[in-house]
Amino acid sequence: MRDAYHEDLDAISHVLVEMANLVGSAMSRATTALLDADLQLAERVIANDDAVDALYRDTEAKAFEILVRQQPVATDLRQVVTSLRMVADLERMGDLALHVAKVARRRYPASAVPPELRATILQMGHAAEEIVAKAGSVIARRDVDMAFELEKDDDVMDGLHRQLFQAMLAPEWANGVEAAIDIALVGRYYERFADHAVSVARRVVYLVTGERHDAPA
Amino acid sequence: MRDAYHEDLDAISHVLVEMANLVGSAMSRATTALLDADLQLAERVIANDDAVDALYRDTEAKAFEILVRQQPVATDLRQVVTSLRMVADLERMGDLALHVAKVARRRYPASAVPPELRATILQMGHAAEEIVAKAGSVIARRDVDMAFELEKDDDVMDGLHRQLFQAMLAPEWANGVEAAIDIALVGRYYERFADHAVSVARRVVYLVTGERHDAPA
Numbered sequence: 457m458r459d460a461y462h463e464d465l466d467a468i469s470h471v472l473v474e475m476a477n478l479v480g481s482a483m484s485r486a487t488t489a490l491l492d493a494d495l496q497l498a499e500r501v502i503a504n505d506d507a508v509d510a511l512y513r514d515t516e517a518k519a520f521e522i523l524v525r526q527q528p529v530a531t532d533l534r535q536v537v538t539s540l541r542m543v544a545d546l547e548r549m550g551d552l553a554l555h556v557a558k559v560a561r562r563r564y565p566a567s568a569v570p571p572e573l574r575a576t577i578l579q580m581g582h583a584a585e586e587i588v589a590k591a592g593s594v595i596a597r598r599d600v601d602m603a604f605e606l607e608k609d610d611d612v613m614d615g616l617h618r619q620l621f622q623a624m625l626a627p628e629w630a631n632g633v634e635a636a637i638d639i640a641l642v643g644r645y646y647e648r649f650a651d652h653a654v655s656v657a658r659r660v661v662y663l664v665t666g667e668r669h670d671a672p673a
Numbered sequence: 674m675r676d677a678y679h680e681d682l683d684a685i686s687h688v689l690v691e692m693a694n695l696v697g698s699a700m701s702r703a704t705t706a707l708l709d710a711d712l713q714l715a716e717r718v719i720a721n722d723d724a725v726d727a728l729y730r731d732t733e734a735k736a737f738e739i740l741v742r743q744q745p746v747a748t749d750l751r752q753v754v755t756s757l758r759m760v761a762d763l764e765r766m767g768d769l770a771l772h773v774a775k776v777a778r779r780r781y782p783a784s785a786v787p788p789e790l791r792a793t794i795l796q797m798g799h800a801a802e803e804i805v806a807k808a809g810s811v812i813a814r815r816d817v818d819m820a821f822e823l824e825k826d827d828d829v830m831d832g833l834h835r836q837l838f839q840a841m842l843a844p845e846w847a848n849g850v851e852a853a854i855d856i857a858l859v860g861r862y863y864e865r866f867a868d869h870a871v872s873v874a875r876r877v878v879y880l881v882t883g884e885r886h887d888a889p890a
Binding site for chain 2: 520527529530533534537540541544621624625632633636637640641
């Protein structure tokens with residue numbers, strides 16, 4: 457049986473996985489809202505971000521309480537401190553899903569996505585969902601191999617991101633400035649979402665192996 | 674005389690102030706590079722981001738070492754943990770200056786900023802410099818009053834950000850899609866830069882007063 461202290465650490469780890477699920481679901485719905493110009497869905501994503509923020513605050517408070525009361529050392533200390541960083545990444549991912557939903561709301565009843573970019577945005581939405589699902593598994597199972605897989609998914613996201621820009625800067629682009637601005641920002645939200653998921657995975661690798669793979673850009 | 678332990682904490686605080694200076698200077702130069710299409714200056718901003726990243730890694734390592742070796746409690750513990758968050762904000766601000774410089778480099782020998790937006794971008798650059806200079810003072814002097822001043826500066830930045838979008842979406846906009854994408858992204862870099870500075874200041878307020886003012890968006 458585990459002691460109360462390690463149960464606290466496990467509880468934090470569970471909340472991180474739950475947050476990964478929540479922000480993955482938020483990004484999935486935000487993508488649908490964006491593609492289908494579904495205002496109701498966009499509003500729900502926007503409203504639900506409060507739940508992510510609440511988990512963020514609770515987890516931060518709980519991690520801090522563990523530091524104060526239990527004075528963890530070595531691996532346990534590293535786990536608590538790393539959790540503080542991961543929870544911040546996940547909270548930010550929730551914000552990015554919210555931003556996508558806000559673009560959908562701003563353009564309603566139109567869709568912010570021109571027909572020729574629907575497939576690319578859909579793929580970016582899928583890539584975002586998959587990468588955060590994997591990040592959740594990495595947290596839950598401390599799966600270092602899967603953490604490296606995320607890096608490849610992030611390359612896919614970067615490739616899709618480049619496709620967006622190629623389409624907007626091609627002579628055939630006939631959707632004007634407003635659509636280009638929306639797509640440029642939305643593209644960046646997806647790309648940053650994936651970056652934060654990679655960052656979460658790298659922190660788990662650091663936790664497990666003691667080796668850093670998170671040279672900042 | 675202060676003991677070695679508090680000297681370590683002070684050293685971290687000094688590095689945070691130094692990082693605030695570095696990223697402020699980086700954003701100032703990036704703005705000039707952007708407005709003047711100065712490739713050499715842009716390259717220097719891009720190269721110098723390594724120094725910010727190195728300080729980030731050193732500070733993180735040092736904060737962690739303090740946690741492990743000294744097992745700080747109460748206020749000291751809070752200061753170390755808060756420093757870990759602030760150093761991440763400051764590292765990110767360096768990245769955002771780098772992104773502005775990269776837009777300047779990408780458009781060279783042209784300027785990415787159309788003539789009618791030069792004044793607004795210049796003001797955003799100034800607002801960014803001032804807000805990070807204040808954030809540095811807030812860290813150095815634990816000045817809670819100045820921390821609240823930053824919130825007002827951030828409102829100014831948000832107003833300038835809105836001006837950019839109004840200009841790009843006005844019927845008079847004659848600079849095409851590429852310039853609009855550049856400006857939309859650059860506008861977001863400045864706005865995020867200011868957000869991170871506000872976040873740094875809020876963490877100091879939390880450190881000093883124990884009250885949180887950082888409800889995430």
